[in-house]
Amino acid sequence: MRTAYSVETVRNAETELMARLPEGALMQRAAAGLAAACADLLGRVYGARVVVLVGSGDNGGDALYAGARLARRGAGVSAVLLAPDRTHQGGLAAFTGAGGRVTDDPFEVLAVADLVLDGITGIGGKGGLRPDAVPVARAARGSDAVVVAVDLPSGVEADSGEVRGEALRADATVTFGTYKPGLLIDPAREYAGTVRLVGIGLEAHLPSVPDLEALQHADVARLLPEPAAESDKYRRGVVGVVAGSARYPGAAVLAVAGALRGGAGAVRYVGHAADAVIARFPETLVHAGPPAKAGRVQAWVVGPGLGDDEEAVRDVLASDVPVLVDADGLRLLDAAAVRDRDAPTLLTPHAGEAAALLGVPREEVESSRLASVRELAAHYGATALLKGSTTLVAGPDGSRTPVRVNPMGTPWLATAGSGDVLSGLAGSLLAAGLEPRDAGSVAAYLHGLAARHAVAEGAPITSYDVASALPSAWHDVTHT
Ligand SMILES: NC(=O)C1=CN([C@@H]2O[C@H](COP(=O)(O)OP(=O)(O)OC[C@H]3O[C@@H](n4cnc5c(N)ncnc54)[C@H](OP(=O)(O)O)[C@@H]3O)[C@@H](O)[C@H]2O)[C@@H](O)CC1
Ligand SMILES: Nc1ncnc2c1ncn2[C@@H]1O[C@H](COP(=O)(O)OP(=O)(O)O)[C@@H](O)[C@H]1O
Numbered sequence: 001m002r003t004a005y006s007v008e009t010v011r012n013a014e015t016e017l018m019a020r021l022p023e024g025a026l027m028q029r030a031a032a033g034l035a036a037a038c039a040d041l042l043g044r045v046y047g048a049r050v051v052v053l054v055g056s057g058d059n060g061g062d063a064l065y066a067g068a069r070l071a072r073r074g075a076g077v078s079a080v081l082l083a084p085d086r087t088h089q090g091g092l093a094a095f096t097g098a099g100g101r102v103t104d105d106p107f108e109v110l111a112v113a114d115l116v117l118d119g120i121t122g123i124g125g126k127g128g129l130r131p132d133a134v135p136v137a138r139a140a141r142g143s144d145a146v147v148v149a150v151d152l153p154s155g156v157e158a159d160s161g162e163v164r165g166e167a168l169r170a171d172a173t174v175t176f177g178t179y180k181p182g183l184l185i186d187p188a189r190e191y192a193g194t195v196r197l198v199g200i201g202l203e204a205h206l207p208s209v210p211d212l213e214a215l216q217h218a219d220v221a222r223l224l225p226e227p228a229a230e231s232d233k234y235r236r237g238v239v240g241v242v243a244g245s246a247r248y249p250g251a252a253v254l255a256v257a258g259a260l261r262g263g264a265g266a267v268r269y270v271g272h273a274a275d276a277v278i279a280r281f282p283e284t285l286v287h288a289g290p291p292a293k294a295g296r297v298q299a300w301v302v303g304p305g306l307g308d309d310e311e312a313v314r315d316v317l318a319s320d321v322p323v324l325v326d327a328d329g330l331r332l333l334d335a336a337a338v339r340d341r342d343a344p345t346l347l348t349p350h351a352g353e354a355a356a357l358l359g360v361p362r363e364e365v366e367s368s369r370l371a372s373v374r375e376l377a378a379h380y381g382a383t384a385l386l387k388g389s390t391t392l393v394a395g396p397d398g399s400r401t402p403v404r405v406n407p408m409g410t411p412w413l414a415t416a417g418s419g420d421v422l423s424g425l426a427g428s429l430l431a432a433g434l435e436p437r438d439a440g441s442v443a444a445y446l447h448g449l450a451a452r453h454a455v456a457e458g459a460p461i462t463s464y465d466v467a468s469a470l471p472s473a474w475h476d477v478t479h480t
């Protein structure tokens with residue numbers, strides 16, 4: 001599991017740790033890791049041309065100490081001081097002492113640089129880059145140099161992943177002690193490039209519950225249901241899918257396609273697209289409706305392509321098993337009915353649907369995903385899975401449980417119907433007994449991985465290809 005902590009938590013841990021260490025030791029650890037990462041990226045340090053962009057805080061200090069280390073190994077290192085009277089003094093002394101030069105023509109050195117170290121702002125940055133830094137950042141990005149962000153790309157919000165103004169896009173980010181939420185959440189994540197975590201001893205001082213966590217293969221493998229000798233289809237769980245309409249029969253087929261590959265023992269389909277479902281998947285148990293009369297299920301999925309069947313949504317929400325609500329189901333949702341449920345509910349909106357549920361503009365959800373997913377979960381007393389370029393899953397109990405961020409997406413998933421596959425898959429995992437936060441995050445992980453497998457066979461991919469690649473994603477996760 002990869003974990004991320006907020007700035008406040010990082011600063012508290014730093015204070016505890018610094019009290020036990022000699023002055024400056026932490027910054028030296030950070031600078032050593034940073035210089036080593038730069039050396040890896042450069043291949044050959046001797047003779048390389050490096051430019052260090054230095055802001056007014058400790059982020060600039062890290063960059064200067066790393067610059068000093070590279071200068072000692074024979075690189076030609078120039079520093080651009082963006083706030084000359086507030087530059088980190090110890091860092092500057094080490095830098096010049098090692099042969100580094102302070103330049104007053106940033107554009108001249110940036111034009112020929114092999115590597116740029118972005119030490120303008122780290123966890124102390126607020127808002128986008130300030131006007132004096134903008135032309136320098138643009139020249140760095142416009143050069144042929146590899147841009148390495150120190151701790152975080154300058155100009156992004158560490159805690160939320162928001163980008164409120166201009167930020168410097170990095171090819172790689174070397175972050176210290178722990179990931180920060182912004183390194184894992186779009187839009188900031190896109191600015192970070194490849195992220196390398198450098199240990200500085202902070203780990204032991206961080207609390208056990210992070211703000212954010214990202215599953216890895218081994219975590220998913222542990223959570224996936226596996227049939228045992230005593231299993232039968234009912235014990236493995238039956239998932240009911242209420243989806244599709246005369247107008248959108250395909251949504252039903254895709255949701256069932258996801259559900260059949262999610263580990264439940266059987267899929268029960270209820271709705272108006274039974275013929276289309278059976279034609280593609282004869283193994284589905286179909287029922288003409290209403291859901292309450294369909295027979296026992298261990299979890300329901302309601303909503304993909306459903307049209308205006310409000311009664312079906314109400315019927316399903318009245319059940320005493322876990323319910324996943326997606327797409328049209330979200331439009332027809334009664335918040336009080338969700339809050340009153342005893343069994344868990346999982347809501348799976350994309351940004352537009354989340355915006356409608358929260359009564360805010362879509363752009364607001366897209367720019368502040370973490371706050372939005374938390375607010376949705378709190379408001380509905382449910383687990384919320386916010387889809388999009390970064391998929392986030394938040395539980396209803398606030399900061400007591402970390403928000404899960406999906407590391408496995410691919411933009412190829414932006415294709416019609418892929419959300420229907422995800423809802424069926426997540427519902428199937430709910431029926432197999434996973435908790436809603438696990439079901440949602442495991443589904444998003446497998447869904448993204450399946451899309452990557454499908455892309456490896458040839459892109460563009462369809463949603464049906466994603467569903468078909470789920471067994472190979474499952475195998476990948478459980479055999480590595
Ligand atoms: N914590 C740890 O464990 C460790 C931390 N370490 C390092 O310290 C870093 C944090 O250092 P930090 O606290 O000095 O803040 P930092 O990121 O340098 O920026 C603050 C300065 O920038 C300025 N500024 C603000 N916004 C701005 C903007 N938009 N555009 C331009 N300027 C802006 C602001 O100025 P002001 O607002 O006062 O004018 C202030 O002076 C951390 O990221 C890591 O690299 C490691 O060495 C070891 C372990
Ligand atoms: N740019 C992107 N990068 C990664 N994943 C994406 C991107 N855009 C969409 N997705 C994923 O694709 C799926 C789309 O679901 P949804 O918006 O419900 O579409 P549909 O209604 O067509 O099924 C979600 O799993 C979402 O996270």
Ligand SMILES: [K+]
Nearest residue numbers: 118121150152
């Ligand atoms: K930075």
